[in-house]
Amino acid sequence: xxxxxxxxxxxxxxxxFVLDFAIGxxxxxFYFKETSGQHFRTTCSMxxxxxxxxxxxxxxxxxxxxxxxxxxxLKTTFYNAGRDGNGILFQTAVLKSVxxxxxxxxxxxxxxxxxxxxxxxxxxxxxxxxxxTHKEIRSIIELKSPFEKIxxxxxxxxxxxxIIAIATGNLDFFARSKPDNKGYVALHGEWPAEISYNDAxxxxxxxxxxxxxxxxxxxxxxxxxxxxxxxxxxxxxxxKKNLDIEVGNDVCSFENVPYWDFSRDTQFLSxxxxxxxxxxxxxKGATIFSKLIVTKIKQGILVN
Amino acid sequence: xxxxxxxxxLFFPGxxxxxxxxxxxxxxxxxxxxxxxxxxxxxxVFALLLVYISLVTYLLTRLMEKTEVESKRKTCLLINITLxxxxxxxxxxxxxxxxxxxxxxxxxxxxxxLPEIKLFLPIGISFYTFTTIGYIVDVYNEEIEVxxxxxxxxxxxxxxxxxxxxxxxxxxNMLPQLKALNKFDYHMVVQGLKLMLWGYFMKLxxxxxxxxxxxxxxxxxGQHNGKTLLFASVLYPFQVYADLGGYSLIAIxxxxxxxxxxxxxxxxxxxxxxxxxxxxxxxxxxISWLTDYIYTPLSFAFRKFKVWGIVIALMITFFISGIWxxxxxxxxxxxxxxxxxxxxxALTNKRKALFEKKHQLNQKAWYIxxxxxxxxxxxxxxxxxGRAESLNSALQVYRRIFTIPGAxxxxxxxxxxxxxxxxxxxxxxDFSDEFMPSRFLLFESKHKFIRVLAYSSIIILILxxxxxxxxxxxxxxx
Numbered sequence: 001x002x003x004x005x006x007x008x009x010x011x012x013x014x015x016x017f018v019l020d021f022a023i024g025x026x027x028x029x030f031y032f033k034e035t036s037g038q039h040f041r042t043t044c045s046m047x048x049x050x051x052x053x054x055x056x057x058x059x060x061x062x063x064x065x066x067x068x069x070x071x072x073x074l075k076t077t078f079y080n081a082g083r084d085g086n087g088i089l090f091q092t093a094v095l096k097s098v099x100x101x102x103x104x105x106x107x108x109x110x111x112x113x114x115x116x117x118x119x120x121x122x123x124x125x126x127x128x129x130x131x132x133t134h135k136e137i138r139s140i141i142e143l144k145s146p147f148e149k150i151x152x153x154x155x156x157x158x159x160x161x162x163i164i165a166i167a168t169g170n171l172d173f174f175a176r177s178k179p180d181n182k183g184y185v186a187l188h189g190e191w192p193a194e195i196s197y198n199d200a201x202x203x204x205x206x207x208x209x210x211x212x213x214x215x216x217x218x219x220x221x222x223x224x225x226x227x228x229x230x231x232x233x234x235x236x237x238x239x240k241k242n243l244d245i246e247v248g249n250d251v252c253s254f255e256n257v258p259y260w261d262f263s264r265d266t267q268f269l270s271x272x273x274x275x276x277x278x279x280x281x282x283x284k285g286a287t288i289f290s291k292l293i294v295t296k297i298k299q300g301i302l303v304n
Numbered sequence: 305x306x307x308x309x310x311x312x313x314l315f316f317p318g319x320x321x322x323x324x325x326x327x328x329x330x331x332x333x334x335x336x337x338x339x340x341x342x343x344x345x346x347x348x349v350f351a352l353l354l355v356y357i358s359l360v361t362y363l364l365t366r367l368m369e370k371t372e373v374e375s376k377r378k379t380c381l382l383i384n385i386t387l388x389x390x391x392x393x394x395x396x397x398x399x400x401x402x403x404x405x406x407x408x409x410x411x412x413x414x415x416x417x418l419p420e421i422k423l424f425l426p427i428g429i430s431f432y433t434f435t436t437i438g439y440i441v442d443v444y445n446e447e448i449e450v451x452x453x454x455x456x457x458x459x460x461x462x463x464x465x466x467x468x469x470x471x472x473x474x475x476x477n478m479l480p481q482l483k484a485l486n487k488f489d490y491h492m493v494v495q496g497l498k499l500m501l502w503g504y505f506m507k508l509x510x511x512x513x514x515x516x517x518x519x520x521x522x523x524x525x526g527q528h529n530g531k532t533l534l535f536a537s538v539l540y541p542f543q544v545y546a547d548l549g550g551y552s553l554i555a556i557x558x559x560x561x562x563x564x565x566x567x568x569x570x571x572x573x574x575x576x577x578x579x580x581x582x583x584x585x586x587x588x589x590x591i592s593w594l595t596d597y598i599y600t601p602l603s604f605a606f607r608k609f610k611v612w613g614i615v616i617a618l619m620i621t622f623f624i625s626g627i628w629x630x631x632x633x634x635x636x637x638x639x640x641x642x643x644x645x646x647x648x649x650a651l652t653n654k655r656k657a658l659f660e661k662k663h664q665l666n667q668k669a670w671y672i673x674x675x676x677x678x679x680x681x682x683x684x685x686x687x688x689x690g691r692a693e694s695l696n697s698a699l700q701v702y703r704r705i706f707t708i709p710g711a712x713x714x715x716x717x718x719x720x721x722x723x724x725x726x727x728x729x730x731x732x733x734d735f736s737d738e739f740m741p742s743r744f745l746l747f748e749s750k751h752k753f754i755r756v757l758a759y760s761s762i763i764i765l766i767l768x769x770x771x772x773x774x775x776x777x778x779x780x781x782x
Contacts, residue, residue: 001490002324008494008756015760023764122773147310156767163768164718 024155027166031129031159034169038083039129039162041183045081046097046130052076054098055183056091056217057110059084063280064110064233067182069290074297076106080183086123087113092213093127093137095220100136103224106297109217111230112244116207121145128158143209186283187276191236195269196278198237206247214248218255229297232261234268234289236275260296262289305345306468307554308507315342316558323562324488331485335459335562342464343428350426353391358458360387361436362451365443369450381444385437392433395425400631428468430628434593436461439475441597448476456482465558469551471569471589478564486563498747498759499557502733505762506550508770509726514543516719516771522691525700529710533701540691541684542727545573548587567592572734577675579645579682586683590628594621614650619643634689634698641686722769 034040045054053076055065061082070078081094088111098104121144131141131152142148151157159166168174221228230252232245245261252259267288268274274285281289305311319338326334344351364384371377439460442448451457460478486492521528521536528536552569559566569589576582583591599621606613619640626639649656665671692698714720736744746758 002488005490005493009497012756012759012763015756016763019760019764020767023768125773145310151310151772154767156764157772160767160772161718161722161769164721 020154020156024157024159027156027159027163028129030166030170031162034166035172036174036180037165037169038126039165039169041081041180042083042094042126042130044183045079045094046134047101049079049081049098049183050077050102051079051182052104053078053106053108054095054104055080055082055108055110056095057082057108058086058113060112060233060279061108061110062183062185063187063276064286064289065108065184065293066186066283066286066290067184069287069294073291073294074106078182082110082183083126086126088210088213088217089121089124089140089143090126092217092220093124093134093140095217096136096140097130097134099220099224100134104226107221107226107228108293108297109221109228109230110233111214111248112232114206114210114214114244114247116205125160128152128160131158140213184286186286187280188282189276190282191272191275191277194272195236195238198239198278204243206243211247211251214251215255218252218257222255222257227297228257229293230257230259231293232259232263234262234265234274234281234285236269236272236278237263238269239263260293262292305342307551307558308504311345320561328485328487332456332459332482335464335482335485336455336462339459339462339464339467343462343467346427346468347424353426353429354432354458354462356391357388357432357436358454358461360384361440361461362454362457365440365450366452368443377444381440384440388433388436388440391426392429395429397631431470431472432461432467434472434590434628435466438472438593438597442475448479451475451479453483463559463564465555465562466566469548469555471552471555471567472593473566473589474593477567481564489563492563493561496557496560496562499553499560501557501759501762502747503550503553503555503557504766504770505726506546506553506730508550508766508772510723510730511543511546511550512771513719513723513726513769514539514546517715517723518543518691520715521713522693522697522701525692525697525704528704528713529708530705531710532713534705535712537688537691537701537705538684539723541574541680541687542730544687544690545570545586546727546730572738574680574731575676575734575738576679577672578649579642579679580649582679582683583642583646590625594625598624611651615647618646618650622646629690633695634692637695637698638686638689641689645682645686725769 031039032043034043053070053074055061055078059082062080062084063082065080065082067078067080070076081091081098083090091109095107124141124144127137127141130137131148145151218228218230230248232248242263245263249259249261262268268281268285271285274281274288276282276285305315315338319334323331323334323338340351340354343354361384364380364387368377368380368384371380439448439451439457443450451460456479459482460475463473463478463482466473518536518540521532522540525533549570556566556569567589569587571585571588573582573585576585599617602617602620603614606616609616620643622639622643623636624639625642626635626637629635629638660666660671688701689695689698692701733744746754749755749758
């Protein structure tokens with residue numbers, strides 16, 4: 001009976017293995033053939049872009065830095081590598097991949113979110129499709145769990161919950177309806193409410209891995225010879241204390257790199273029409289903000 | 305350790321190998337060690353609670369057994385139940401009661417000497433406390449013999465498949481099985497694996513996927529309109545069903561692989577046509593426990609009030625059920641609502657039955673369908689209190705459903721598509737099991753090819769659209 005059980009389990013295992021291999025390989029093929037969407041932009045950031053100016057960060061990076069303004073004013077090539085919901089660990093992994101190919105001249109990091117969060121490392125799933133081909137990011141992915149290596153024996157696992165995104169990323173219709181502008185995705189619409197206060201930082205606990213990643217990001221960027229600027233872009237919130245900013249500022253001071261905090265810039269705080277929501281500028285706000293940054297970068301490069 | 309953790313996927317095959325290689329008479333210690341190891345993996349210090357409960361119960365039930373005088377036996381019973389309930393009351397209700405008192409007295413400018421405290425609730429405490437109380441009462445009522453082997457009793461209290469979220473088993477069923485563990489049984493192992501597989505599907509593909517949407521809405525009630533809140537409130541009962549139902553299947557399957565039969569916990573609840581039928585299909589182990597140890601004694605005590613005695617017994621039983629779920633007013637309201645629904649049915653039952661018989665409604669599909677829908681609406685309406693963080697939030701949900709217009713919030717369309725795909729599969733299986741039990745037999749097909757393909761497809765579906773980063777099981781908080 002035990003033999004029969006082992007035989008039957010083996011049959012199921014073989015069928016699962018074959019299906020997993022076939023479906024996983026198909027998903028991988030189509031993942032890297034996408035022509036629009038988040039996957040496509042991350043692949044561009046890690047594997048193809050050779051822009052001289054790269055922007056890193058989460059959604060606040062992705063929606064706040066308008067390519068044309070940087071390209072026209074700084075006479076440089078630009079790519080926005082920001083990705084919604086992905087913080088400093090993801091950004092450090094992407095930068096590591098970039099630096100295996102070439103050295104950008106200017107790096108902007110829109111930094112925040114250094115606190116411990118329950119599901120924070122789950123976001124690193126965005127990097128799973130690159131685990132096999134990018135050795136340099138494996139140590140970061142393995143922060144997710146000690147079993148990640150074993151889970152990645154499955155060909156489907158890196159593409160878990162991505163089947164619809166992969167399908168739409170391969171359709172021209174979506175590429176046309178949501179055009180990609182060198183990684184930047186413009187937000188439209190205006191925030192309807194007046195400014196509010198946020199004191200949600202009472203339970204803030206710094207995540208040591210994230211601080212380590214921030215320092216690593218800065219150090220490898222500096223070693224590559226790039227000018228690095230760490231920025232906290234505008235928010236439509238007032239707060240007594242923002243520990244993200246304090247931590248970012250401390251690390252940047254220690255590493256001797258510029259840290260620009262726009263969270264208290266009255267130009268933005270007084271104008272809800274520049275925001276799509278409390279944390280994100282709309283295209284109009286992003287354009288104004290990008291011009292400010294360009295001016296400061298010019299000054300920063302001249303000073304240094 | 306939880307069933308959806310990778311640790312469990314390593315732990316359980318290892319345990320099976322050790323378990324079946326061990327001679328039968330030494331298997332219960334293997335299970336006892338495994339159960340403590342399983343629980344210690346969550347938070348080691350809470351294993352002391354299991355030791356305490358097992359020890360106190362063993363000593364006092366042995367004392368009860370040796371005592372001839374009824375009043376002394378009763379004293380043993382009451383002391384035992386009190387000592388077993390103390391940790392539950394302390395961990396689950398103390399901080400809540402303390403905070404209520406602090407707030408109540410603060411309004412009157414009085415200071416309560418104890419500061420505000422927050423305690424970690426030992427996972428599963430409500431479940432193993434009820435399991436143990438059931439044993440103590442059964443011993444007192446002489447429905448079972450007292451367990452003389454403290455190891456077996458400790459295993460019964462801590463049995464790892466059931467410890468975190470049930471099913472809340474009975475000593476009458478479990479102790480004889482734990483004392484005479486069976487040889488390897490191919491059919492039980494296969495049945496267990498099938499149950500586990502479907503349980504994982506329910507949890508990872510349905511519950512956790514729906515949970516992403518429901519959490520997004522219920523965590524920001526004030527930012528969502530009526531349509532969105534209504535939609536999330538309709539989805540939530542399915543999430544709870546897939547979550548606890550899925551957990552129960554994994555638990556039952558795990559036990560069955562080890563050769564132990566555990567009671568069914570859900571029986572296609574969303575096809576119930578009345579609330580009383582619903583509660584015979586939903587969380588069966590809890591309801592049967594409440595029926596045996598609370599409702600039946602109460603309805604006996606109140607029998608002189610006739611049907612109103614049943615109403616009083618129902619209200620008290622579901623009030624306790626609400627309190628059991630959580631130390632919050634939301635759960636009290638939730639329990640009272642169930643009591644009201646069931647009482648209303650109890651009061652109108654005879655007239656309803658006559659009416660249905662006269663018009664032969666029970667045979668008519670549209671009437672059954674209406675009954676199913678009506679029952680679901682009542683349950684979903686009560687579950688708003690089960691999900692909301694506070695009474696105010698729950699009332700806000702109701703208010704916004706009826707007053708705030710606007711378009712439905714979709715969030716991630718892909719995630720909703722995955723949710724519906726999983727939910728349709730789950731409901732289709734339940735529908736087929738309910739109304740066409742001999743059709744669409746995939747796991748039970750007589751053709752091996754179909755069975756293998758069905759198992760493999762479910763595994764692949766879990767890999768494709770399961771949520772691996774999902775939260776814990778909802779009922780762990782209870």
